[in-house]
Amino acid sequence: MGAPRKMPWKMALALVALAMIPVVEPSLPQRLAISEPMTDVFVYAILGMALNVITGFTGLLNLGVAAFAAIGAYVFAISTCEIYPFQLGFWPALALTMAVGALAGFALGAPTLRVRGDYLAIVTLGFGEIVKDVLVNLDSITKGTQGINPLPPPTVFGAELGSRGQYWLLLAFVVVVFAGARSLERSRVGRAWLSIREDELASRAMGIRPDHAKMLAFATCASLAALAGALTASRLSSSGEPSNYDFQVSVLALCIVIVGGIGSVRGVLLGAIVMVGMNSIVLVKLTEMIGNTDSAGASRLAETHGMERVWVFITTWAQNVLLSPTNWKFLLFGLALVLMMMFRPQGILPPRAEHEAPPEDEGTGPAPAKGAAP
């Protein structure tokens, strides 16, 4: 005890597998290429972990997390884009983005400290809409629905990253945010958050200052969400248009947290893989496959058996806008949520029962890592 726990081997394995995707991809057929949509998963994982701080740990329902991502994306775009004079480097711009995000979190958190539950959800929902409207209407700065582009690619030690490098950079950010969220969760800061979620009055009576804790949670959430927004902007080389950060994004982030397990950082990662993976990979690939089956020889097979009309019917049916798999996503999200609520309301990976084991044989200083002990 005392020292940082070793990473469980399952997680290390998953990390290596994820890191290998862009390496093995070129030797695979085009339709199996998933590194591009996987970056979506990473960004949403960061957004989910951001939301988890406020909704999972502190128990405050926030429906406006996309607004913080939008703020992040626009701050990052304005400070790096060559159409504006600031043209900061990737890392300073990222630091600035997170700082501005934290300030935005304070700005939303301070007046809403006394607001709880459904009311807070409404306030944050409104905040999300306000930010979106401001971004649309402040078009002399934000370029309205055009978005701000092009943005320079991210750099590491002066070297520009290609698509593979960007993939690894995003993965690295997911790992860092994960480690940070876990560190906070298992410290007095996280315990204060959890105690507010569990029973605010009792936690006050124990000397926890809920105002401080909630403001800190808001700022952390906003800062991480802004990071997610900035990374999206950097990947797309554009801030994107304001409607890219609408209510649907907040809801998807919330779905990730709920499906993964409210309050569980590992669960959020899994939730992001399941939800966004389904959205950006499975459904998209399915649509592509159905769209491409014409040339896949299956039609010839159908012709030889005298079933052309059946085949034509199937393909046109599959390409119908209303019936193509990508358009089922909300149906599937809804179904996933309903099933989760019915069969596993605590999420796929609920927070560990034993957050911290009892300190039975604990020394004074940091104990040596498990591997170092004889």
Next chain:
Amino acid sequence: MSTILEVRDVTMRFGGLVANERVNLAVQSGEIFAVIGPNGAGKTTLFNAITGIYEPTEGAVLFDGHDVRREWTPRVAATGFAVGVASAVLAVLALNVTALWQAAVVGKYVYGQPFPWGEAIATVPGTLHAAGFWATWGVAIAASLVGRLGFGAIWHSQRRTPDLIARSGVARTFQNIRLFPEMNLVENVLVGMDQHFRCGFWSCLLRPPWFWRERATMRRRAFELLKFVELDRYAGDLARALPYGYQRRLEIARALATGPKLILLDEPAAGMNPAESADLMRLIRRIRESGVTVVLIEHDMKVVMGISDRIAVLQYGKKIAEGTPEQIRNDPVCIAAYLGTEVIQ
């Protein structure tokens, strides 16, 4: 012995309902003081008034001779001022942002050329009043007033809060147990110890060596407290999985973790069997021996009479008697309050 807690003429009124009427108590340091009374006599309300959950309608609660309240320090005043200035700056920026941007950025930046920072900044004073001089200053003054008044209002409503009282050395338990059910026993106690931690946000995030040292000491202390209430065997279990009697003891451990001089126990023996309440009496005596003054609300007369040094009796929100267990047992007013008076035909 000195008076550690003084309740002076406290009246709690909820609309027309008077829950406490001019209650006076003086608890001496180091004693076990019990507050008893029939249901609805206002005992828990009194506890809530003492611990800052309610603000007494009238009267004062003095702890060690002080009325625990946030002081209006220069720092608070400066923060309020800063909030006002920040609101004003934000409001002015929001009002004139487009004009400022046009003049300073769009007007001065030529694509590919280095940006003339000096010239751009020089345009700011001229365009700051783009929406009109009076409009801008009016908005600035209004926003600064709103910001400062808002800050002042929040500060004023937060002058005497439970967390401040807890931090000044008064801990409590609740009548209907309020643990943190999804946290384990160690964590529950560690929440109580929060005010004794010195690591802040960044230390918790980056975990430098002193974080680990503090973590180890704190966890050891938490474990010792669990030993004190004889729950160390269950240290890693979730609080909600504990049997009822143990939950009460855990709540006491969590309250002790705040490092109090005075602990208020709200019906600690409720729902306990005789063996458990005997254990509890021993525990309360040990708490007193460790130097913590105990005030308790209790219905179990065996417990009250067995451990209290002094007892106050409340009825209909008023204190009707106070004295040693012997005096209370023989006080006709108390007997009447509990058993009713004989009606003589």
